[in-house]
Amino acid sequence: MTRKLTALAVAIATIGAMVAPVRANVPASVLTSAKIEHRGPTLELHFGFSGPAPRLDLSTHGSEIWIALGHTRIAIPPRPLFGSETAPISSVRAIQSDTNSRIVVEVIGKSDYAIARLRDRNEIVLRVATTGADPNIAAPIIVHNSPRRPAPSVARPVVFAAAENPRPVSLAQPVAAPAPVVLNEDNRQAGHFVMIDPGHGGYDPGTESSAGVMEKDLALQIATRLKAALEARGIRAELTRSTDVFISLAERTRIANSAGADLFVSIHINSSPNTDTTGIEVYYLNNTTDRATIRLARMENGGADGYGTSNDSNLNYILTDLRQNYKAIEASSLARMIDAQTVADLDSGLGLNVNALGAKMGPFYVLVGAHMPAVLVECGFMSNATEAARLASPQYQDVLAGATATAVAHYFNGDLAAGDL
Ligand SMILES: [Zn+2]
Structure with a gap:
């Protein structure tokens, strides 16, 4: 798995072409914090930025996940979590470069990951778990990413037609529609x-x-x-x-x-x-x-x-x-x-x-x-x-x-x- 996620790469290339003429005037993002949280079998890494998190370009290289941050200044130590990394994460490195700053996360053994850029919270969140340990590893990130809508006004749980009466059912009241994630x-x-x-x-x-x-x-x-x-x-x-x-x-x-x-x-x-x-x-x-x-x-x-x-x-x-x-x-x-x-x-x-x-x-x-x-x-x-x-x-x-x-x-x-x- 050394190939870049093409959709992300293409998207980045498109954005890059659009902003290229004014790039010199765009202030760099600044990576200001890194912390690790344990969520059951999953490790959740939070990378904080001084402003909106930069667009991420993810690729995998052997046992490493590379998160390229482009126009970003690294204001944390090269090994920000030194000593607090636990399996399946073996190391986290923040690498400063003029053109290609990146975070490199190395894992031990076969692992699943999910990553999100949370613009509302100026964060990039990466979740890593041993393969199969957290079958729904992506869900919490996705739910966090779009604000959880108000609970439906109907009592929970909604009861659907019983097995012996499998007709279409209608809810007592309409459920609030999810806030659409609108394309930028x-x-x-x-x-x-x-x-x-x-x-x-x-x-x-x-x-x-x-x-x-x-x-x-x-x-x-x-x-x-x-x-x-x-x-x-x-x-x-x-x-x-x-x-x-x-x-x-x-x-x-x-x-x-x-x-x-x-x-x-x-x-x-x-x-x-x-x-x-x-x-x-x-x-x-x-x-x-x-x-x-x-x-x-x-x-x-x-x-x-x-x-x-x-x-x-x-x-x-x-x-x-x-x-x-x-x-x-x-x-x-x-x-x-x-x-x-x-x-x-x-x-x-x-x-x-x-x-x-x-x-x-x-x-x-x-x-x-x-x-x-x-x-x-x-x-x-x-x-x-x-x-x-x-x-x-x-x-x-x-x-x-x-x-x-x-x-x-x-x-x-x-x-x-x-x-x-
Ligand atoms: Zn079919």
Whole structure:
């Protein structure tokens, strides 16, 4: 993992070009403090600045996380936390340079990380945990980053239709809408464009709930709300299908490619032989040997004739597409953020403890042909009657779509990233 997170690098390059003529007059940010906090299994590093935190450019180099700070003066010791570093962090270094000041965090063993630039608090926060120790490592940062909205006026927890009565339910009162994370002006000018892909359609219904609700219908409803939520955040969005029609998987990515989309988000509803299984998981493309993932991929890939190829050798061949491998780092970071943000917002907005099943690699044919970072959101489980009823409720769909849009806005803003090393 030595490659830079391209989205961030591109964003920085864009900003750099815009401000270059006046750069000499822009006062440098000053890094004035560093401290470490323990949050359960996670170490949280706080880097404080004299003014707004600079835009961060994150890259990983072996066991090191580099946070490039560009035009920043370092006013803390080179080893600001000397002696108080604990596993999985082995050292923190602040390196002053005229053009390329940076913070270097070295970790021991396989670790997950999430990083955020908190403009309101003049801070950059980096969370690090041993891989798997904190499955929702990105969520607290994301919640902190956008002010937690007032508690909904309805009593918590919101009770959805019981399993034996899985009809769409409506809440007694509307829940306060989350404050949208609005793209900053630079990114708005860049004209980010998301292709949203509602799964299945036409004669391919996808999975079905015990009450007869079909995946293709819920996917279209959620996708339509996601389009509106993205547009409310200044991000252009289109749908691969806006009606109940069948589109082959190859055609879906062809639409995204020819439209020049910057991001491909496919919306699906999950299903499991175990009816107790619930939660949200987000996939990005990669080969995988995980048996549950392969089973799900078969289900999503092989639903109907003309639904792409289910020929293994062909799929494996396409999986070696270097272009999509190159996007895997960005897509995995976005997948983590969507999973964390949706679960956090469903908790704070509706008082629901939804399982964060995490970001996973999966061999999904629909993601294979995309020439841009591509993720597939499995919004919940049709096979669980309670979750199926929630998924059909407009309020649940709105929070889910809004949270997904928030994660996408953070992704384009380049002020949040998550990954592992
Ligand atoms: Zn599906």
